[in-house]
Every structure is written in structure tokens, then in C-alpha cells.
Amino acid sequence: MTGPSTTMMALRKHAAGEHALHLDEVPAPQARPGWMVLDVGYAGICGTDLHIVDDEFPSWPPVTLGHEFMGTVRELGEGVEDWSVGDRVVCEPHSLACTRCHLCRRGLAHLCAHKRSPGWGIDGGFAERVAVPAHLLHAVPDKVDDVAAGLVEPLAIVVTAFERTPVPPGGTVMVIGPGPIGILCALTATAAGAGRVVLVGRRSSAVRLELAAELGLEVWDSAEGDVAERAYRHTRNRGIDLVVETSGAAAAVAQGLGSLRRRGQMCVLGVSGEPTIPIPWGLAMNRAADVAFSLSSSWSSWDAALALLARGAVDPRPLATVFPLTDWAQAFAATRDRGVVKALLRPVPHSTTRSTP
Ligand SMILES: [Zn+2]
Ligand SMILES: [Zn+2]
Known part of the structure; x- marks a missing residue:
């Protein structure tokens, strides 16, 4: 504890554009x-943050950015039970969900139209401290260190996708797009019992493809030949059981549909910058494909993500490059240029980090 202080540093969006x-x-x-109130340990920059900065995703400025963070409980508000000062926690970003709409009542509060997440709707985690509703917290197990905990939100996004389209035990899984979500998808599909997992990416994502290969993943460069033809050749002409599309690119969607086996499943996580993209409709019909669009992270996915980390089934730490909060501009630039796989901001550089026992 650093004692009471009345001000802190926070990375705030005042208007559209990085200059603001x-x-x-x-x-x-x-x-x-x-x-x-949490003392923030690590907070991740994600693609959505770039969209928020550029006003391509809704936000309510002036607002402190940062929707992915881990922290330590500093202060409990009136009526909060079950938590103690010093607990290490992560926080679902589903603040201000209404609890009354049909989605909240179905247990899908993460899809509630009223939600205003930390980092765009209310003040977020790119700050020394953040205030969050107690019911959105999940305890970080002792075996999970602070850096891994800082990556729980993207892992929960991935687990939510596999809640929609479960990994077939022993089956073939293709993940398209080697960004942090794509790499975490491939690692999670492996942990969840897939027989073979391939990660498809472009040569322009060299840093990311190299890391994926270092992590032991099978990587296909999409510039080297036709992906769908290769998928059929590698599966004795059956095609892929489950394709997870994380890039949002029209060409990747077409590759994914082409790679599917008949009655295969495709899960869409990639966000397209365009309002419409061309879809090879006849090919999707030929494959009799099941397609699911997965958005945000379910309540259940957070504890599942933490359990995968605690067991060591998925280790996301090699993806992370840590920047002090004061170097936020470099961290945003590296995220834009894909010079890093995943940037984490560290608001209090001198605080102690727990390492894995
Ligand atoms: Zn995000
Ligand atoms: Zn609601």
C-alpha cells in the first residue's frame, strides 16, 4: 500500500485522434x-483501443482508456463482501449492464445494450487506480502471476468463442490471423484437445508468425499457395472441422469457408473495418457450414480462462511486451505497427510482481 493520495496519472481520451x-x-x-478501487498492475492495449482512439468504436470522452487489466484491491465500497484489501483480481468489462433486459436475464450481460465498459464508457485501467463494480471481479489464483493475469481478458474472449463452437476432441482446427487473439485461440484449441491445430497468417505479420512458431504452433503462411487447397490436401480431402477467423479480412473469410469440411463449423472473432465484405455464399452453402459470430466475453469464460492459466495449459506471457504507462505513446505505436504481439502498460513501475512458484 502506498498510502492515501488524492491524485493519480491516467491516460485520457479527450476527443478523436491520438493527438487528443x-x-x-x-x-x-x-x-x-x-x-x-483497484491498484492497477498491468493493462493491455488491444485493437479495440485503436478503434476507440480513432472514434471507430463508441466512447464517452473525456474518459480514461483501458478495458483489459489486472489489479490489487485497494479499497472496498460500502456493502462489498467476499473481498479483502490486497486480493489480486481481474474484472469483466460489463459495467452498467442493466440487469433487466432479455440479454441480462439470459445470463448474457456482456451483450447488454446498456453496458458501458471501463476504458470507453467509464474510466478504465490505463491509470494508477480504477473503480469497478465488485460483482464483476474474479480472483486470480496464486499460481497465476501478474503478467499472465493481465492477459485474462483476451483469453476470456477466446474461451467465449469456444463456448459457442467447442473444439472437437482429436479434430482439426484452423485459426486464421496470428494476432494475440489468434495465437491464444491456437494455444487454447491445443489445450482443449484438438488433434491438429494450424495457425494461418500473412508474411507481413512476421513478428507474430515467428512467435507462434516458437510456441510450438504449426504455422501456415497464407502467401504460400491456396489455403483451402492445402487444408484439403492435409486432411485426406475431408476439410477442417472448426475454423476460427480472427482477422476480419474478406480474403481470410473466403479461405476459412473453403477450408471447412462439409457440416464444419466456423467461429468469427475478427472485426472488419468495413460495413460489408464479400462472402462466397455458394461455397458456404456447399459446405453446409455452421457459422457463429462471437462477441465479447461471457461470465463463465473468465473463471475458465483463469483455470487454464492456473493449470499451465495456456501460457500467454510470451505474447506480452511491458511498457511503463509513461511510455504509452511508444506502446500504442508498436501496437499499430504490429512491432509487438501484445503491449501491456504498467502504471506503477516500482510495485512488486509475483512470479509463478
Ligand atoms: Zn480488448
Ligand atoms: Zn441488460
Whole structure:
């Protein structure tokens, strides 16, 4: 504990564009009833943050960015039970979900139209401290260190996708797009019992493809020949059981549909920057494909992601490059240029990190 202080540093969006991002000194958040204040340990920059900066994703500025973070409980608001100061936690970003709509009542609060997440709807984790509703927290197991905990949100996104389209035991899984979500998909599909997992990417993502190969994943360069033809050749002409599309590119969607076996499944995680993209409709019909679009992260996926980390079944730490919060501009630039796989901001560089026992 660093004692009470009334101000802190926070990376705030004031208007559209990176020139309107500032590291500001702002009043530290207070714990109101039912909420808690965390000391932020690590906070991840994701593709959505770039869209938020550019006003391609809704936000309510002025607002502190950062929807993916781990932290340590600093202060409990009135009425908060089951948590103690010092607990290490991660936080689902589903704040202000209404609890009354048909989605909330179905247990799909992450899809509630009223939700305003930390990092775009309310102040987020690119700061020394963040205030969050207590009911959204998940405890970080002792075996999971702070850096791995800082990567739980993208892993929960991946687990949610596999809740929609489960990994077939012993089956073939193709993941398209070697970004952090794609690599985590491939690692998770492997952990979940796939027989063979291939990760498809472009040579322009060299840093990411190299890391994936170092992690022991089978990597296919999409520039080397026709992906669908290769998929059929490698599966004795059956095709792929499950394709997970994480790139959002029209060509990748076509490759994925072409690679599917008949009655195969495709899960879509990639966000296209375009309102429409061409889809080879006849090919999808030929494959009799089941296609699911997976958005955000379910409540159940958070504990499942933490359990995968605690067992060591998935280790996301090699993906991370840590920047002090003061170097946020370099971290955003490296994310834009794909010079890193995943940038984590560290608001309090001198705080102690727990390592895996
Ligand atoms: Zn994100
Ligand atoms: Zn709702």
C-alpha cells in the first residue's frame, strides 16, 4: 500500500485522434457503495483501443482508456463482501449492464445494450487506480502471476468463442490471423484437445508468425499457395472441422469457408473495418457450414480462462511486451505497427510482481 493520495496519472481520451490522448493528473477514484478501487498492475492495449482512439468504436470522452487489466484491491465500497484489501483480481468489462433486459436475464450481460465498459464508457485501467463494480471481479489464483493475469481478458474472449463452437476432441482446427487473439485461440484449441491445430497468417505479420512458431504452433503462411487447397490436401480431402477467423479480412473469410469440411463449423472473432465484405455464399452453402459470430466475453469464460492459466495449459506471457504507462505513446505505436504481439502498460513501475512458484 502506498498510502492515501488524492491524485493519480491516467491516460485520457479527450476527443478523436491520438493527438487528443493525454497522460493527465486526475483525482483518484473513490469506492462508492458496491464498487471497489483497484491498484492497477498491468493493462493491455488491444485493437479495440485503436478503434476507440480513432472514434471507430463508441466512447464517452473525456474518459480514461483501458478495458483489459489486472489489479490489487485497494479499497472496498460500502456493502462489498467476499473481498479483502490486497486480493489480486481481474474484472469483466460489463459495467452498467442493466440487469433487466432479455440479454441480462439470459445470463448474457456482456451483450447488454446498456453496458458501458471501463476504458470507453467509464474510466478504465490505463491509470494508477480504477473503480469497478465488485460483482464483476474474479480472483486470480496464486499460481497465476501478474503478467499472465493481465492477459485474462483476451483469453476470456477466446474461451467465449469456444463456448459457442467447442473444439472437437482429436479434430482439426484452423485459426486464421496470428494476432494475440489468434495465437491464444491456437494455444487454447491445443489445450482443449484438438488433434491438429494450424495457425494461418500473412508474411507481413512476421513478428507474430515467428512467435507462434516458437510456441510450438504449426504455422501456415497464407502467401504460400491456396489455403483451402492445402487444408484439403492435409486432411485426406475431408476439410477442417472448426475454423476460427480472427482477422476480419474478406480474403481470410473466403479461405476459412473453403477450408471447412462439409457440416464444419466456423467461429468469427475478427472485426472488419468495413460495413460489408464479400462472402462466397455458394461455397458456404456447399459446405453446409455452421457459422457463429462471437462477441465479447461471457461470465463463465473468465473463471475458465483463469483455470487454464492456473493449470499451465495456456501460457500467454510470451505474447506480452511491458511498457511503463509513461511510455504509452511508444506502446500504442508498436501496437499499430504490429512491432509487438501484445503491449501491456504498467502504471506503477516500482510495485512488486509475483512470479509463478
Ligand atoms: Zn480488448
Ligand atoms: Zn441488460
